[in-house]
Amino acid sequence: TDIFGVINQRLSYMEDVALYKVNHQKAIEDIEREKTVIAASARSATLVGLDEKSITRFFSSQIAVAKAIQYRYKADLLSVKAHREPRDLNTHVRPLLIKLGNEINAKIANCLKAGNAFTEQQRVTFNETINLRYVSTADKANLFEALQKIRLK
Numbered sequence: 481t482d483i484f485g486v487i488n489q490r491l492s493y494m495e496d497v498a499l500y501k502v503n504h505q506k507a508i509e510d511i512e513r514e515k516t517v518i519a520a521s522a523r524s525a526t527l528v529g530l531d532e533k534s535i536t537r538f539f540s541s542q543i544a545v546a547k548a549i550q551y552r553y554k555a556d557l558l559s560v561k562a563h564r565e566p567r568d569l570n571t572h573v574r575p576l577l578i579k580l581g582n583e584i585n586a587k588i589a590n591c592l593k594a595g596n597a598f599t600e601q602q603r604v605t606f607n608e609t610i611n612l613r614y615v616s617t618a619d620k621a622n623l624f625e626a627l628q629k630i631r632l633k
């Protein structure tokens with residue numbers, strides 16, 4: 481499985497998201513969008529046989545870390561300006577985030593259906609695979625614990 485890699489990939493877009501929001505004077509937190517993302521993930525999770533409540537908690541953790549990355553990067557942008565254009569949030573990045581979310585659900589479902597739970601041994605690999613500069617140790621612990629709690633329907 482490269483579930484951890486896809487989780488890392490989803491989070492790797494968050495600096496771009498933050499830069500787009502700074503450039504367009506938009507707030508980092510978008511509650512309406514979060515509802516859309518949670519609803520889409522609950523739907524796709526149910527389709528592949530995952531328990532809705534536990535997957536919703538896991539997606540809430542991913543969104544919390546996504547916002548933490550954006551706030552930290554936004555703070556650094558006050559001192560060091562970015563010399564690049566972010567990819568468009570609405571036409572490019574958001575559809576991709578939904579696609580990656582669906583991929584994460586499918587991979588988790590395959591893993592659990594094969595009888596493989598997320599063990600403490602895998603936590604080490606998880607902590608190494610999530611390699612983005614603005615993800616903290618506490619972020620990783622929260623994400624991994626939510627991952628361990630995901631159940632099949």
Ligand SMILES: C=C(O[C@@H]1C=C(C(=O)O)C=C[C@H]1O)C(=O)O
Nearest residue numbers: 497508509510513514517543546
């Ligand atoms: C990624 C975004 O930023 C935040 C994080 C979200 C996510 O992880 O899906 C959704 C809404 C925002 O609160 C976004 O606005 O699309």
